[in-house]
Amino acid sequence: MNQLSEEQILTQLKSPSQRSRAFDQLVLLHQQSVYFYVRRMVVDHDDANDIVQNVFIKAWKAIDGFREDSKISTWLYRIATNESLNFIQKQKRIAGIPLEDVEEQLPGRLENDVLYDGDEIQRRLDAAIAALPEKQKAVFILKYFDELKYEEIAQITDTSIGALKASYHHAVKKISESVVKG
Amino acid sequence: MSTEKENSKFRTGSFKTPDNYDNELRNELQLKTVLDAHKNDFKVPEGYFDSLSKEISRKKVTPVRSISGNIWLRISAVTAVAASLLVAVLWLQSTQECESFACLIEQTELQPDDLIWVESSYIEEMYSDELGSSFSDEEEKIIDLAVEEDWDLEYLLEE
Numbered sequence: 001m002n003q004l005s006e007e008q009i010l011t012q013l014k015s016p017s018q019r020s021r022a023f024d025q026l027v028l029l030h031q032q033s034v035y036f037y038v039r040r041m042v043v044d045h046d047d048a049n050d051i052v053q054n055v056f057i058k059a060w061k062a063i064d065g066f067r068e069d070s071k072i073s074t075w076l077y078r079i080a081t082n083e084s085l086n087f088i089q090k091q092k093r094i095a096g097i098p099l100e101d102v103e104e105q106l107p108g109r110l111e112n113d114v115l116y117d118g119d120e121i122q123r124r125l126d127a128a129i130a131a132l133p134e135k136q137k138a139v140f141i142l143k144y145f146d147e148l149k150y151e152e153i154a155q156i157t158d159t160s161i162g163a164l165k166a167s168y169h170h171a172v173k174k175i176s177e178s179v180v181k182g
Numbered sequence: 183m184s185t186e187k188e189n190s191k192f193r194t195g196s197f198k199t200p201d202n203y204d205n206e207l208r209n210e211l212q213l214k215t216v217l218d219a220h221k222n223d224f225k226v227p228e229g230y231f232d233s234l235s236k237e238i239s240r241k242k243v244t245p246v247r248s249i250s251g252n253i254w255l256r257i258s259a260v261t262a263v264a265a266s267l268l269v270a271v272l273w274l275q276s277t278q279e280c281e282s283f284a285c286l287i288e289q290t291e292l293q294p295d296d297l298i299w300v301e302s303s304y305i306e307e308m309y310s311d312e313l314g315s316s317f318s319d320e321e322e323k324i325i326d327l328a329v330e331e332d333w334d335l336e337y338l339l340e341e
Contacts, residue, residue, distance in 0.1 A: 024235065027235045035226070040224070045226065052234065053241065057241055057242060060238075060242045115225045115226060117223055126223075172210055173206070176213045
Protein backbone atom coordinates (compact mmCIF):
# COMPACT_ATOMS: atom_id res chain seq x y z
CA MET A 1 0.00 0.00 0.00
CA ASN A 2 1.50 3.34 -1.05
CA GLN A 3 1.75 5.87 1.73
CA LEU A 4 -0.08 9.12 1.09
CA SER A 5 1.37 12.53 1.86
CA GLU A 6 -0.06 14.62 4.70
CA GLU A 7 -1.85 16.88 2.17
CA GLN A 8 -3.46 13.90 0.41
CA ILE A 9 -4.53 12.47 3.75
CA LEU A 10 -6.10 15.77 4.78
CA THR A 11 -8.05 15.95 1.53
CA GLN A 12 -9.32 12.39 1.93
CA LEU A 13 -10.23 12.93 5.60
CA LYS A 14 -12.85 15.43 4.44
CA SER A 15 -14.58 12.82 2.32
CA PRO A 16 -16.88 10.57 4.40
CA SER A 17 -16.31 7.62 2.07
CA GLN A 18 -12.50 7.88 2.28
CA ARG A 19 -12.15 9.09 5.86
CA SER A 20 -11.52 5.76 7.55
CA ARG A 21 -8.84 4.66 5.07
CA ALA A 22 -7.22 8.08 5.17
CA PHE A 23 -7.04 7.91 8.95
CA ASP A 24 -5.35 4.50 8.77
CA GLN A 25 -2.76 6.14 6.52
CA LEU A 26 -2.36 8.94 9.02
CA VAL A 27 -1.63 6.37 11.72
CA LEU A 28 0.99 4.68 9.52
CA LEU A 29 2.61 8.02 8.78
CA HIS A 30 2.87 9.25 12.37
CA GLN A 31 2.72 6.25 14.70
CA GLN A 32 6.48 5.94 15.11
CA SER A 33 7.17 9.59 15.86
CA VAL A 34 4.23 9.76 18.28
CA TYR A 35 5.25 6.47 19.92
CA PHE A 36 8.90 7.43 20.51
CA TYR A 37 7.90 10.85 21.79
CA VAL A 38 5.50 9.27 24.29
CA ARG A 39 7.99 6.52 25.13
CA ARG A 40 10.63 9.10 26.03
CA MET A 41 8.06 10.87 28.16
CA VAL A 42 6.88 7.80 30.12
CA VAL A 43 9.82 5.37 29.49
CA ASP A 44 7.84 2.12 29.86
CA HIS A 45 6.76 0.44 26.60
CA ASP A 46 3.39 -0.82 27.87
CA ASP A 47 2.45 2.61 29.20
CA ALA A 48 3.56 4.21 25.93
CA ASN A 49 1.53 1.66 23.95
CA ASP A 50 -1.66 2.47 25.90
CA ILE A 51 -1.13 6.21 25.57
CA VAL A 52 -0.40 6.08 21.82
CA GLN A 53 -3.58 4.09 21.19
CA ASN A 54 -5.55 6.67 23.20
CA VAL A 55 -3.93 9.49 21.23
CA PHE A 56 -5.04 8.10 17.88
CA ILE A 57 -8.52 7.09 19.06
CA LYS A 58 -9.03 10.60 20.46
CA ALA A 59 -7.76 12.07 17.20
CA TRP A 60 -10.19 9.88 15.25
CA LYS A 61 -13.13 10.97 17.41
CA ALA A 62 -12.16 14.64 17.13
CA ILE A 63 -11.09 14.65 13.49
CA ASP A 64 -14.13 16.74 12.50
CA GLY A 65 -12.93 19.45 14.85
CA PHE A 66 -9.46 19.67 13.30
CA ARG A 67 -9.36 23.21 11.92
CA GLU A 68 -6.14 22.99 9.90
CA ASP A 69 -4.64 26.01 11.64
CA SER A 70 -1.64 23.80 12.34
CA LYS A 71 -0.05 20.76 10.71
CA ILE A 72 -1.87 17.55 11.53
CA SER A 73 1.36 16.18 13.05
CA THR A 74 1.45 19.21 15.38
CA TRP A 75 -2.13 18.44 16.41
CA LEU A 76 -1.20 14.79 17.11
CA TYR A 77 1.82 15.88 19.17
CA ARG A 78 -0.48 18.20 21.12
CA ILE A 79 -2.84 15.34 21.98
CA ALA A 80 0.14 13.11 22.80
CA THR A 81 1.60 15.78 25.09
CA ASN A 82 -1.68 16.17 26.99
CA GLU A 83 -2.13 12.42 27.31
CA SER A 84 1.46 11.90 28.50
CA LEU A 85 1.33 14.76 31.01
CA ASN A 86 -2.00 13.48 32.37
CA PHE A 87 -0.53 9.99 32.70
CA ILE A 88 2.58 11.24 34.52
CA GLN A 89 0.49 13.36 36.88
CA LYS A 90 -1.73 10.36 37.64
CA GLN A 91 1.29 8.13 38.26
CA LYS A 92 2.80 10.70 40.60
CA ARG A 93 -0.45 10.97 42.55
CA ILE A 94 -0.66 7.19 42.88
CA ALA A 95 2.98 6.47 43.68
CA GLY A 96 3.98 9.77 45.23
CA ILE A 97 7.55 9.32 43.98
CA PRO A 98 9.74 12.45 44.10
CA LEU A 99 11.59 13.38 40.90
CA GLU A 100 15.02 12.87 42.51
CA ASP A 101 14.11 9.26 43.21
CA VAL A 102 13.07 8.75 39.59
CA GLU A 103 16.55 9.82 38.51
CA GLU A 104 18.15 7.43 40.98
CA GLN A 105 15.90 4.46 40.23
CA LEU A 106 15.57 4.71 36.47
CA PRO A 107 19.06 3.52 35.40
CA GLY A 108 18.48 0.30 37.36
CA ARG A 109 15.04 -0.18 35.86
CA LEU A 110 16.34 0.44 32.34
CA GLU A 111 19.19 -2.04 32.86
CA ASN A 112 16.60 -4.80 33.32
CA ASP A 113 14.32 -3.62 30.51
CA VAL A 114 14.56 -6.00 27.54
CA LEU A 115 13.24 -3.26 25.27
CA TYR A 116 16.14 -0.98 26.07
CA ASP A 117 19.72 -1.42 24.94
CA GLY A 118 21.43 1.77 26.01
CA ASP A 119 24.84 1.73 27.62
CA GLU A 120 25.69 3.30 30.96
CA ILE A 121 25.94 6.82 29.59
CA GLN A 122 22.61 6.42 27.82
CA ARG A 123 20.96 5.16 31.00
CA ARG A 124 22.26 8.20 32.87
CA LEU A 125 21.05 10.42 30.07
CA ASP A 126 17.55 8.92 30.00
CA ALA A 127 17.38 9.08 33.78
CA ALA A 128 18.32 12.77 33.64
CA ILE A 129 15.64 13.39 31.01
CA ALA A 130 13.07 11.46 33.05
CA ALA A 131 13.87 13.57 36.10
CA LEU A 132 13.13 16.86 34.35
CA PRO A 133 9.88 18.63 35.26
CA GLU A 134 7.23 17.27 32.84
CA LYS A 135 6.80 20.33 30.64
CA GLN A 136 10.53 20.94 30.44
CA LYS A 137 10.93 17.29 29.48
CA ALA A 138 8.34 17.63 26.71
CA VAL A 139 10.08 20.72 25.34
CA PHE A 140 13.49 19.06 25.42
CA ILE A 141 12.29 15.90 23.64
CA LEU A 142 10.32 17.79 21.01
CA LYS A 143 13.24 20.11 20.32
CA TYR A 144 16.12 17.72 20.51
CA PHE A 145 14.84 14.30 19.47
CA ASP A 146 11.93 15.29 17.23
CA GLU A 147 13.77 18.33 15.89
CA LEU A 148 10.68 20.55 15.88
CA LYS A 149 10.89 24.31 15.54
CA TYR A 150 10.05 26.52 18.50
CA GLU A 151 6.99 27.80 16.59
CA GLU A 152 5.59 24.27 16.40
CA ILE A 153 6.45 23.46 20.02
CA ALA A 154 4.69 26.68 21.01
CA GLN A 155 1.51 25.42 19.30
CA ILE A 156 1.84 22.01 20.93
CA THR A 157 2.46 23.23 24.45
CA ASP A 158 0.58 26.54 24.38
CA THR A 159 3.69 28.34 25.56
CA SER A 160 5.46 31.45 24.26
CA ILE A 161 8.62 30.99 22.23
CA GLY A 162 10.64 32.98 24.77
CA ALA A 163 9.54 30.70 27.59
CA LEU A 164 10.31 27.65 25.46
CA LYS A 165 13.85 28.84 24.75
CA ALA A 166 14.44 29.42 28.44
CA SER A 167 12.94 26.03 29.27
CA TYR A 168 15.13 24.24 26.71
CA HIS A 169 18.22 26.04 27.94
CA HIS A 170 17.51 24.98 31.54
CA ALA A 171 16.87 21.40 30.44
CA VAL A 172 20.16 21.22 28.51
CA LYS A 173 22.01 22.62 31.50
CA LYS A 174 20.53 20.08 33.91
CA ILE A 175 21.14 17.16 31.57
CA SER A 176 24.70 18.29 30.86
CA GLU A 177 25.42 18.42 34.55
CA SER A 178 24.00 14.92 35.08
CA VAL A 179 25.54 13.24 32.07
CA VAL A 180 28.77 15.00 31.24
CA LYS A 181 29.90 15.57 34.78
CA GLY A 182 28.56 12.16 35.76
CA MET B 183 54.22 39.06 12.04
CA SER B 184 51.28 38.95 14.44
CA THR B 185 51.43 37.05 17.71
CA GLU B 186 48.90 34.42 18.86
CA LYS B 187 47.51 36.95 21.32
CA GLU B 188 46.88 39.44 18.57
CA ASN B 189 45.17 36.76 16.44
CA SER B 190 42.87 35.96 19.32
CA LYS B 191 42.01 39.64 19.71
CA PHE B 192 41.33 39.87 16.00
CA ARG B 193 38.91 36.90 16.12
CA THR B 194 36.82 38.14 19.04
CA GLY B 195 37.06 41.85 18.26
CA SER B 196 35.06 43.77 20.81
CA PHE B 197 32.36 41.09 21.15
CA LYS B 198 32.07 39.64 24.63
CA THR B 199 30.49 36.41 25.85
CA PRO B 200 28.52 35.83 29.08
CA ASP B 201 30.40 34.63 32.15
CA ASN B 202 31.08 30.93 32.13
CA TYR B 203 30.05 30.75 28.45
CA ASP B 204 33.06 28.64 27.49
CA ASN B 205 32.23 26.00 30.08
CA GLU B 206 28.55 25.93 29.14
CA LEU B 207 29.37 25.67 25.45
CA ARG B 208 31.83 22.87 26.09
CA ASN B 209 29.23 20.99 28.17
CA GLU B 210 26.57 21.49 25.55
CA LEU B 211 28.86 20.23 22.78
CA GLN B 212 29.81 17.20 24.87
CA LEU B 213 26.15 16.54 25.53
CA LYS B 214 25.37 16.87 21.84
CA THR B 215 28.05 14.31 21.06
CA VAL B 216 26.57 11.91 23.62
CA LEU B 217 23.01 12.47 22.42
CA ASP B 218 23.91 12.08 18.76
CA ALA B 219 25.55 8.77 19.50
CA HIS B 220 22.48 7.57 21.38
CA LYS B 221 19.60 9.01 19.41
CA ASN B 222 17.36 6.01 19.91
CA ASP B 223 18.12 3.25 22.35
CA PHE B 224 14.46 2.54 23.09
CA LYS B 225 13.36 -0.63 21.34
CA VAL B 226 9.94 -2.07 20.53
CA PRO B 227 8.85 -5.72 20.20
CA GLU B 228 9.26 -7.16 16.70
CA GLY B 229 6.37 -6.26 14.39
CA TYR B 230 5.03 -3.84 16.97
CA PHE B 231 4.17 -1.02 14.59
CA ASP B 232 2.29 -3.37 12.23
CA SER B 233 0.15 -4.56 15.10
CA LEU B 234 -0.24 -1.05 16.54
CA SER B 235 -1.76 0.36 13.35
CA LYS B 236 -4.08 -2.65 13.06
CA GLU B 237 -5.15 -2.33 16.70
CA ILE B 238 -5.93 1.37 16.28
CA SER B 239 -7.84 0.65 13.06
CA ARG B 240 -9.86 -2.03 14.87
CA LYS B 241 -10.58 0.19 17.88
CA LYS B 242 -11.75 3.10 15.80
CA VAL B 243 -14.48 1.02 14.12
CA THR B 244 -15.41 -0.73 17.36
CA PRO B 245 -15.56 2.00 19.95
CA VAL B 246 -14.83 0.78 23.44
CA ARG B 247 -18.09 0.84 25.40
CA SER B 248 -17.57 2.45 28.71
CA ILE B 249 -19.75 3.80 31.45
CA SER B 250 -19.31 7.52 31.85
CA GLY B 251 -17.11 8.91 34.59
CA ASN B 252 -20.15 9.75 36.71
CA ILE B 253 -19.64 7.87 39.96
CA TRP B 254 -23.39 7.52 40.57
CA LEU B 255 -23.88 5.87 37.20
CA ARG B 256 -21.07 3.43 38.02
CA ILE B 257 -22.62 2.66 41.39
CA SER B 258 -26.03 2.21 39.76
CA ALA B 259 -24.56 -0.16 37.17
CA VAL B 260 -22.79 -2.27 39.82
CA THR B 261 -25.92 -2.28 42.00
CA ALA B 262 -28.10 -3.33 39.06
CA VAL B 263 -25.81 -6.27 38.27
CA ALA B 264 -25.68 -7.34 41.94
CA ALA B 265 -29.48 -7.01 42.27
CA SER B 266 -30.03 -9.09 39.11
CA LEU B 267 -27.81 -11.84 40.49
CA LEU B 268 -29.66 -11.77 43.83
CA VAL B 269 -33.05 -11.91 42.10
CA ALA B 270 -31.88 -14.83 39.98
CA VAL B 271 -30.72 -16.76 43.07
CA LEU B 272 -33.94 -16.02 44.98
CA TRP B 273 -36.02 -16.97 41.98
CA LEU B 274 -34.21 -20.27 41.58
CA GLN B 275 -34.81 -21.01 45.27
CA SER B 276 -38.49 -19.99 45.28
CA THR B 277 -39.46 -21.69 42.02
CA GLN B 278 -37.92 -25.05 42.71
CA GLU B 279 -41.29 -26.49 43.58
CA CYS B 280 -43.24 -24.56 40.95
CA GLU B 281 -43.64 -26.00 37.52
CA SER B 282 -46.64 -24.03 36.36
CA PHE B 283 -47.36 -20.39 35.76
CA ALA B 284 -50.36 -20.55 38.10
CA CYS B 285 -48.11 -21.76 40.90
CA LEU B 286 -45.78 -18.83 40.37
CA ILE B 287 -48.69 -16.41 40.38
CA GLU B 288 -49.85 -17.90 43.64
CA GLN B 289 -46.45 -17.35 45.21
CA THR B 290 -46.79 -13.62 44.70
CA GLU B 291 -49.43 -11.01 45.09
CA LEU B 292 -49.13 -10.14 41.44
CA GLN B 293 -52.47 -10.31 39.70
CA PRO B 294 -52.74 -11.69 36.16
CA ASP B 295 -54.07 -8.32 35.00
CA ASP B 296 -50.86 -6.70 36.16
CA LEU B 297 -49.03 -8.65 33.51
CA ILE B 298 -50.53 -6.40 30.86
CA TRP B 299 -47.51 -4.25 31.71
CA VAL B 300 -45.07 -7.03 31.11
CA GLU B 301 -44.05 -6.23 27.58
CA SER B 302 -40.51 -6.08 26.35
CA SER B 303 -40.60 -2.40 25.48
CA TYR B 304 -42.01 -1.51 28.88
CA ILE B 305 -39.48 -3.69 30.67
CA GLU B 306 -36.62 -2.10 28.76
CA GLU B 307 -37.91 1.36 29.55
CA MET B 308 -38.36 0.47 33.19
CA TYR B 309 -34.84 -0.91 33.55
CA SER B 310 -33.26 1.97 31.72
CA ASP B 311 -34.85 4.35 34.19
CA GLU B 312 -32.28 5.24 36.86
CA LEU B 313 -35.03 5.41 39.46
CA GLY B 314 -35.70 1.70 39.01
CA SER B 315 -39.05 -0.05 39.10
CA SER B 316 -41.91 0.13 41.53
CA PHE B 317 -42.47 -3.64 41.52
CA SER B 318 -41.79 -5.69 44.61
CA ASP B 319 -39.03 -8.32 44.58
CA GLU B 320 -41.57 -11.08 44.14
CA GLU B 321 -43.20 -9.32 41.23
CA GLU B 322 -39.82 -8.79 39.64
CA LYS B 323 -39.14 -12.53 39.81
CA ILE B 324 -42.20 -13.13 37.67
CA ILE B 325 -41.30 -10.35 35.28
CA ASP B 326 -37.74 -11.65 34.93
CA LEU B 327 -39.04 -15.12 34.22
CA ALA B 328 -41.56 -13.82 31.72
CA VAL B 329 -38.93 -11.85 29.84
CA GLU B 330 -36.33 -14.58 30.01
CA GLU B 331 -38.65 -17.27 28.68
CA ASP B 332 -40.50 -14.97 26.30
CA TRP B 333 -43.93 -16.01 27.51
CA ASP B 334 -47.00 -15.42 25.37
CA LEU B 335 -48.58 -12.98 27.80
CA GLU B 336 -51.73 -12.31 25.84
CA TYR B 337 -52.48 -16.03 25.82
CA LEU B 338 -51.87 -16.30 29.57
CA LEU B 339 -54.10 -13.35 30.34
CA GLU B 340 -56.89 -14.79 28.25
CA GLU B 341 -56.63 -17.97 30.28
